[in-house]
Amino acid sequence: MKKILWMAALVLSLLVSACSGEGGETGGASNDPTGASEPGTAEPAAESNTDPLGKYDPPIVVSTVRSLNSSIKFAEGESIDNNIWYRGYKDDLGIEVKNEWSVPDTQFVQKLNVSVASGAIPDITPVDLAQLQKLVDADMIEELTSVYDDYASELTKSIIEGDGGNGLTAATFDGKIMAMPSTVSTLDGTSLIWIRKDWLDAVGLPEPKSLSDIQTIAKTFAEKKPSGHERTFGIAIEKNIFSGYAGIGGLAAGYGAYPEAWLENASGELVYGSIQPEMKEALGMLQEMFKAGLIDPEFGVQDANKVNEMVASGQVGLVYGQHWNAFWPLPDSFNNDNNADWTPYPLVSKDGGPAKSMLGNGPAVFYVAKKGMKHPEALIKLLNYNLEKQYGPNGRDMEFHGDNVIPAYMYAAVYAQHPQQNINIYRDVVKGFAADSGEGLSFDGKDNFESIKKYMNGDKAFWGSFKWSGPGGALSVEDYYDQQNLTVSNAFLGAPTATMLTKGTTLDTLELETFTKIIMNTVPLDEFDTFVENWKKLGGDEITKEVNDWASAK
Numbered sequence: 038m039k040k041i042l043w044m045a046a047l048v049l050s051l052l053v054s055a056c057s058g059e060g061g062e063t064g065g066a067s068n069d070p071t072g073a074s075e076p077g078t079a080e081p082a083a084e085s086n087t088d089p090l091g092k093y094d095p096p097i098v099v100s101t102v103r104s105l106n107s108s109i110k111f112a113e114g115e116s117i118d119n120n121i122w123y124r125g126y127k128d129d130l131g132i133e134v135k136n137e138w139s140v141p142d143t144q145f146v147q148k149l150n151v152s153v154a155s156g157a158i159p160d161i162t163p164v165d166l167a168q169l170q171k172l173v174d175a176d177m178i179e180e181l182t183s184v185y186d187d188y189a190s191e192l193t194k195s196i197i198e199g200d201g202g203n204g205l206t207a208a209t210f211d212g213k214i215m216a217m218p219s220t221v222s223t224l225d226g227t228s229l230i231w232i233r234k235d236w237l238d239a240v241g242l243p244e245p246k247s248l249s250d251i252q253t254i255a256k257t258f259a260e261k262k263p264s265g266h267e268r269t270f271g272i273a274i275e276k277n278i279f280s281g282y283a284g285i286g287g288l289a290a291g292y293g294a295y296p297e298a299w300l301e302n303a304s305g306e307l308v309y310g311s312i313q314p315e316m317k318e319a320l321g322m323l324q325e326m327f328k329a330g331l332i333d334p335e336f337g338v339q340d341a342n343k344v345n346e347m348v349a350s351g352q353v354g355l356v357y358g359q360h361w362n363a364f365w366p367l368p369d370s371f372n373n374d375n376n377a378d379w380t381p382y383p384l385v386s387k388d389g390g391p392a393k394s395m396l397g398n399g400p401a402v403f404y405v406a407k408k409g410m411k412h413p414e415a416l417i418k419l420l421n422y423n424l425e426k427q428y429g430p431n432g433r434d435m436e437f438h439g440d441n442v443i444p445a446y447m448y449a450a451v452y453a454q455h456p457q458q459n460i461n462i463y464r465d466v467v468k469g470f471a472a473d474s475g476e477g478l479s480f481d482g483k484d485n486f487e488s489i490k491k492y493m494n495g496d497k498a499f500w501g502s503f504k505w506s507g508p509g510g511a512l513s514v515e516d517y518y519d520q521q522n523l524t525v526s527n528a529f530l531g532a533p534t535a536t537m538l539t540k541g542t543t544l545d546t547l548e549l550e551t552f553t554k555i556i557m558n559t560v561p562l563d564e565f566d567t568f569v570e571n572w573k574k575l576g577g578d579e580i581t582k583e584v585n586d587w588a589s590a591k
Contacts, residue, residue: 547568
């Protein structure tokens with residue numbers, strides 16, 4: 038199970054590494070199209086081998102840059118420059134990967150942006166969408182359409198295209214694939230409701246079927262204080278109200294409102310979810326709950342860690358969140374009180390039917406090949422190799438993924454994840470329980486099945502595994518959404534538009550501050566209408582046009 042958490046850490050590290058506008062090396066990148074590590078040392082030209090895992094002979098040299106997550110550890114004598122992945126690249130593919138530089142992830146974004154701005158990028162670079170747009174505009178990177186078609190393995194294509202096309206859509210400009218997305222699960226971005234089932238039982242309430250039930254549960258929890266704390270609240274919200282944990286997005290979805298997302302209206306135009314009438318309804322409900330004392334009056338200054346203190350101490354028993362809350366922060370509550378039966382439920386709507394949850398946007402990281410790179414297909418081969426070691430016919434190669442101490446998978450220079458990885462784990466666990474055996478399951482499926490069985494046999498250390506992929510766990514809710522088509526996709530997946538870059542921060546601040554004031558009842562609900570007018574005038578109308586121009590160009 039720790040492997041799953043480390044994978045999340047890697048994606049977060051890459052996201053931090055490539056999602057800011059500030060990073061890069063100053064002039065260290067070679068412009069030598071042979072990819073040789075030093076001028077004048079180029080080997081004889083290697084022949085391109087169209088076998089997805091074919092080996093270059095003689096070997097080629099490819100440069101990159103790396104960020105180091107704080108959780109990364111190395112075996113004795115190894116480093117980010119010398120490890121099993123880099124040796125595998127050379128021995129199996131004939132690709133010698135050289136790190137031009139590597140820095141802690143807290144420094145990576147600044148160095149990388151300097152590289153992008155100076156035009157000195159390595160052969161293969163992880164970037165975010167804004168940096169990708171800059172590189173495309175500056176004609177600094179290779180088109181990858183043909184090399185992807187010719188060199189990507191069938192496994193790679195099934196994974197890269199398995200997220201509904203989100204990653205490739207974002208990486209495509211004027212019909213040309215300009216980057217390889219580091220795919221992730223969009224389904225894992227969905228929201229669910231975490232409720233203390235032991236509290237529901239104590240106050241005699243059933244599981245929620247509507248938003249009215251949510252209000253009733255919150256009111257009853259606040260009044261009856263099942264854990265005995267005087268400061269008990271009905272629902273937890275943090276100051277970043279759009280957060281995946283303790284945010285308002287899941288509740289808003291019950292009204293058909295999707296803040297910070299772009300939706301297609303009945304006319305086929307893309308509109309901003311935060312300014313739709315349904316959002317006003319959602320804010321009205323939250324304002325009512327605040328006035329009734331169901332929300333901590335200090336939520337506007339409380340971050341997720343502060344919310345976790347309340348959760349852990351038994352001051353709150355209902356919070357909107359996501360699947361990963363089974364590992365953080367809910368185990369803190371269970372460890373303090375083994376009666377804390379946090380149970381995940383699907384989103385509910387105002388009319389009592391199921392609500393549709395917003396999917397995640399998809400990749401935050403994209404790998405690009407420098408313009409003039411002699412072997413841009415090397416990027417595709419490195420991706421093939423990474424996915425083969427994770428999902429190939431021999432299953433997960435643990436030599437390349439390490440144990441509970443050495444997270445070797447984090448050493449990979451190019452990384453992607455199967456978009457259905459976690460939901461497939463859950464479905465494997467279901468098969469395991471049906472057969473009462475972990476035999477025949479994938480590595481991750483068997484690992485989780487065995488962890489859940491340990492919990493069910495009394496080992497409380499595996500509570501998080503049970504609540505994540507066990508019967509009735511968080512992934513069962515994701516599976517329900519998937520099977521019942523209860524999801525909504527963000528219709529805009531492109532790089533930030535020109536006006537977003539110049540006015541987006543101002544508009545985001547206006548939105549957060551206005552919504553927070555409405556919830557806290559410091560301004561009337563009708564202030565929402567003023568917000569919509571101001572959002573449009575301050576750049577929102579320009580952004581809407583740009584977003585629709587992007588959609589038309591696709």
